[in-house]
Amino acid sequence: EVQLVESGGVVVQPGGSLRLSCAASGFTYDDYTMHWVRQAPGKGLEWVSLISWDGGSTSYADSVKGRFTISRDNRKNSLYLQMNSLRIEDTALYYCAKIATSSAFDIWGQGTMVTVSS
Amino acid sequence: SYELTQPPSVSVSPGQTARITCSGDALPKQYAYWYQQKSGQAPVLVIYKGTERPSGIPERFSGSTSGTTVTLTISGVQAEDEGDYYCQSADNSGTYVVFGGGTKLTVL
Numbered sequence: 001e002v003q004l005v006e007s008g009g010v011v012v013q014p015g016g017s018l019r020l021s022c023a024a025s026g027f028t029y030d031d032y033t034m035h036w037v038r039q040a041p042g043k044g045l046e047w048v049s050l051i052s053w054d055g056g057s058t059s060y061a062d063s064v065k066g067r068f069t070i071s072r073d074n075r076k077n078s079l080y081l082q083m084n085s086l087r088i089e090d091t092a093l094y095y096c097a098k099i100a101t102s103s104a105f106d107i108w109g110q111g112t113m114v115t116v117s118s
Numbered sequence: 119s120y121e122l123t124q125p126p127s128v129s130v131s132p133g134q135t136a137r138i139t140c141s142g143d144a145l146p147k148q149y150a151y152w153y154q155q156k157s158g159q160a161p162v163l164v165i166y167k168g169t170e171r172p173s174g175i176p177e178r179f180s181g182s183t184s185g186t187t188v189t190l191t192i193s194g195v196q197a198e199d200e201g202d203y204y205c206q207s208a209d210n211s212g213t214y215v216v217f218g219g220g221t222k223l224t225v226l
Binding site for chain 2: 035037044045046047050059061062095100102103104105106108109110111
């Protein structure tokens with residue numbers, strides 16, 4: 001079964017740091033670009049970041065650039081998001097998502113909740 | 119920054135046709151994708167590359183494009199189609215992924 005499972009979401013204070021993980025299974029992980037997408041409570045989807053199949057290319061939304069770092073470990077079939085200098089507006093459910101050859105997000109995880117609060 | 123614009127809400131009665139639009143300047147150049155999200159669940163792809171339907175998605179879901187606007191059409195809407203629908207594309211350079219603000223489909 002093709003599956004993505006996120007973990008690492010917790011409650012953290014403003015200015016704090018957090019590392020999210022996403023474990024992939026059921027497909028050839030290192031063939032695909034991977035993304036993080038977030039959804040604030042009651043709000044829409046917001047793209048956060050992407051990383052190419054080999055980690056050689058990354059991109060970030062302006063709202064997180066300079067604070068978040070995406071990475072991957074193809075030996076462990078895992079995707080990561082290092083989140084620094086967290087702000088209240090970073091509070092959201094964070095999804096990892098796989099890109100299909102059609103360039104659509106064809107597989108999503110169940111999400112992990114990050115709450116930034118004092 | 120680049121934006122995709124969707125209507126906040128669309129309401130239809132069962133059996134009618136729902137049309138959800140998405141507008142963006144780069145849409146003539148970049149493919150559009152549509153996702154359905156039901157309450158408490160992850161999004162599900164319903165249309166890719168503007169008009170293509172993934173396997174397992176009912177035929178009543180279709181997509182069309184016209185200039186800077188793309189449209190998701192749901193023919194013969196059923197109660198189970200209720201949820202939020204998001205369009206997704208990229209900016210002109212193809213560097214940044216963008217989602218529309220989402221449209222809440224209510225089946226009356």
